[in-house]
Amino acid sequence: MSSTSADEILTRLTAMRAHDVPTHGGRTLAYVYDSGLAEADALGREVLALCGSTNGLDPTAFPSLLTMEQELVATAGRLLDAPSGFAGVATSGGTESVLLAVLAARDARPDVAAPRMVLPTTAHAAFHKAAHYFRVEPVLVDVDPETKRADPVAMAAAIDDSTVLVVASAPSYAHGVIDPVTAIAAAARDAGVRCHVDACIGGWVLPFLREDEPDQEPWTFAVDGVTSISVDLHKYGYTPKGISLLLHRSADLRRSHFFASAGWPGYTMLNTTMQSTKSGGPLAAAWAVVRHIGMDGYRALARRARQATIAVAAAVSDIPALALAARPDATLLAITTDETCDVFTIADELLARGWYAQPQLAYGDLPATLHLSISAATAPSVPALVADLQAATDAAALSGPVAPSEDLVAAASSVDPAHLDDATVAGLLAVAGMTGSGGSLALPERMAPLNALLDALPAELREALLLAVLDRLTRPRPIGAH
Ligand SMILES: Cc1ncc(COP(=O)(O)O)c(C=O)c1O
Structure with missing residues (x-):
């Protein structure tokens, strides 16, 4: 490969990025979070670049990173009502925050031979990843079918001698509701078990709304029995990607996810988190953005996003074919439809109108929904979003609910997820019309038929098929090939 000029590379990068969903502008309603504050964004980008080559592996070599981490954790501690003696990590x-919470809980209980954790079915999939990585059995407890909140009585009943962790969300990603943390944490405390509150998505919004909404469900360290909380800065902290915080009620509780190895002839590896070498860029950028926006700034951003969420929720209730899956507690919405249309087609129709909303497949008795994470930058566009949601719903009703071909469902259903070979995947992709030139994978323009197919399959089969697609999607390609 010959060398390429910086100009040429940037031109190509810009051309490639034109196919990405926009990170700014408030029209991408999942994956990205936009404050709408140009100066904060510019500062974040500048600091990210400035510190991108620093290494958090050794806090004595890069004390600036240690200071920034300590200051960010202290700021989060104040927001989350942490008691004195609390500790945290970036x-x-x-x-990664969830993985470490599970790892710490497991490794603090070497006496438990087959550890388990009790989760509401709405807990984030990151807990399933932790269960898989660390061999902690997930015990899933159904949520209330109406409110979509965890059922504390059923969760308490699921705790046994092997339980090392109990989990609640503030709020849940899928439905945007805060679990009854007080009762869940009390049950965990009474059983002598840790309780993690996953506030990854809401932890930098909900504290700023408490003044306006004093009856917000309590979920911070002020709740007796809560032992750890995760909160992401790269979501509603509106900082560049790659930064979350995990706080523990005490330094003791944190200790069991630290790692040291002096068992080789190189440097003694000492890590507080999963990564060893880690760029200081995301940490420094977050430190800068958090200080720049400040607590009053975040209060204003949280109010803006919350008011926009309430306005979109009201509009959804006014569209006869749509309903809210749950009353939103924060800045996330989950929308369902009646039998005249489906959420997958509405997602496609919204995309055609310049909005990215995320389809969520049905799970158990919980219906398929359309997920919207509302950012502060979406607020000025709420009237446009509501008009386009109405138009997308009308278009979806006109075409009628999408139904996957019976042949395809039959072909996919006959697959054994444990033994999905390449030839079977190739056959399924051909039946689904997803084969491009030379047998390569070609994603369809409209995703609704594919989503409807997945929706009709059990979760295990969805996972196996999507992993096979991901495997094909991520094979190497010659540089510059389109
Ligand atoms: C509640 C909750 N927990 C965990 C995560 C995982 O976060 P990440 O995608 O930053 O790994 C998310 C992401 O949306 C979330 O909403």
């Missing part, structure tokens, strides 16, 4: 994201 991680690469919500999933």
Whole structure:
């Protein structure tokens, strides 16, 4: 490969990025979070670049990173009502924070041979990843079918001698509701078990809304029995990606996810988190953005996003074919439809109108929904969003609910998820019309038929099929090939 000029590379990068969903502008309603504050964004980008080559592996070599982490954790501690003696770490994201909370709970209980954790079915999939990585059995407890909140009585009943962790969300990603943390944490405390509150998505919004909404369900360290809380800065902290915080009620509780190895002839590896070498860029950018926006700034942003959420929720209730899956407690919405249309087609129709909303498949008795994470930057566009949601719903009703072909459902259903070979995947992709030139994978323009197919399949089969697609999607390609 010959060398390429910086100009040429940036031109190509810009061309490639034109196919990505926009990160700014408030029209991408999942994956990205936009404050709408240009100066904060510019500062975050500048600091990210400035500190991108620093290494959090050794806090004595890069004391600036240690100071920034300590200051950010202290700021989060104040927001989350942490008691004196609390401790925390900065991680690469919500999933890493969750992984560490589960690991710490497991490793603090070497006496438990087959550890288990009690989760509401709405807990984030990151807990399933932790269960898989660390061999902690997830005990899933159904949520209230109406409110979509965890059922504390059923969760208490699910705790046994092997339980090392109990989990609640503030709020849940899928439905945007806060679980009854007080009762769940009390049950965990009474059983002598840790209780983690996953506030990855809501932890930097909900504290700023408490003044306006004093009856918000309590979920912070002020609740007796809560032992750890995760909160992501790269979500509603509106900082560049790659930064979350995990706080523990005491330094003792944190200790069991630390790692040391002096068992080789190189440097003694000492890590507080999963990563060893870690860029200081995301941490420094978050430190800068959090200080720049400030607590009053975040209060204003949280109010803006919350008011926009309430306005969109009201509009959804006014569209006869739509309903809210749950009353939103924060800035997330989950929308369902009646029998005249489906959420997958509405997602496609919204995309055609310049909005990215995220389809969520049905799970158990919980119906398929359309997920909207509302950012502060979406607020000025609420009238446009509501008009386009109405138009997308009308278009979806006109075409009628999408139904996957019976042949395809039959072909997919006959697959054994444990033994999905390449030839079977190739056959299924051909039946689904997803084969491009030379047998390569070609994603369809409209995703609704594919989502409807997945929706009709059990979760295990969805996972196996999507992993096979991901495997094909991520194979190497010659540089510059389109
Ligand atoms: C409640 C909750 N927990 C965990 C995560 C995982 O976070 P990440 O995608 O940063 O790994 C998310 C992401 O949306 C979330 O909403």
